[in-house]
Amino acid sequence: MSRETTATPGNLLMKIESLSSFSKCGIDKFESRAFESGGYKWKMIFYPNGYFGDDNGNDNVSVYFSIVDRTLILCLLTGRKTLMDPSKGYALKLVEHTTPTKREWTIPSFSKLEDVWGKSSPLEITNGKLTFIQRDCQKAATCPSLFLEPKDFPPHRRVKAEVLMRIVSKLNGCERAKTFNHWFTASGGEQGFPEFKKNADMDAGGFLHRDCCFVDVEITVQAVAKATI
Numbered sequence: 001m002s003r004e005t006t007a008t009p010g011n012l013l014m015k016i017e018s019l020s021s022f023s024k025c026g027i028d029k030f031e032s033r034a035f036e037s038g039g040y041k042w043k044m045i046f047y048p049n050g051y052f053g054d055d056n057g058n059d060n061v062s063v064y065f066s067i068v069d070r071t072l073i074l075c076l077l078t079g080r081k082t083l084m085d086p087s088k089g090y091a092l093k094l095v096e097h098t099t100p101t102k103r104e105w106t107i108p109s110f111s112k113l114e115d116v117w118g119k120s121s122p123l124e125i126t127n128g129k130l131t132f133i134q135r136d137c138q139k140a141a142t143c144p145s146l147f148l149e150p151k152d153f154p155p156h157r158r159v160k161a162e163v164l165m166r167i168v169s170k171l172n173g174c175e176r177a178k179t180f181n182h183w184f185t186a187s188g189g190e191q192g193f194p195e196f197k198k199n200a201d202m203d204a205g206g207f208l209h210r211d212c213c214f215v216d217v218e219i220t221v222q223a224v225a226k227a228t229i
Helices: 080-084 199-204
Strands: 013-017 035-037 040-047 060-067 072-079 101-107 116-119 123-125 128-136 144-151 157-168 175-185 191-193 212-228
Touching: 144 157, 144 175, 144 212, 157 191, 175 191
Parallel strands: none
Antiparallel strands: 013 212, 035 040, 040 060, 060 072, 101 212, 116 128, 123 128, 128 144, 144 191, 157 175, 157 212
16 A cells, blocks of 8 residues: 655744743743644744753753644754754854833823823834833723734744833832733734723822823843744
């Protein structure tokens, strides 16, 4: 018995920047988007510290391929030194991103705002843009909500960033700060905090001055992954 197939082989190129920052940022696993080949959907799963982590004492990275929603079928293990050598042909580029992108806003007439406070002009970050959104939360407008929304991202790119959002008091220097980490993509929605701080605490805590609210955001890019098919 013989079997012949004419299915076109699939090719996936995944480019990961800031590989050296993965451990520092707590990234121990990354999955590519799904792609089709041979009638199946696949994903590449990348472990920057190896599948078993650093405890085994081997300085390796691991790359697995899996059929989406099915069992793991293929494993590739290679040394980190080999992976970082451009002459070996691996599509990985290391770029350190340490300078955060910062932006501040003064929001006037806070007590008269409607549901949506507004959107900022895009914040330029590595390989993409993010729009800052401020609005009232959905629970009877009892608190402000702060979000970041991807804008003009290339379709096959992911950017992992640490985001710090703050509402600052100009009277006493106090601040209400929250942070989160997220992989931003072109198809991903807004990310942030639907209930950042209760309106009742804004004035009492000195966060309103002459009915103005002062907000800032700080974005630190930790890693960039690119996939080309």
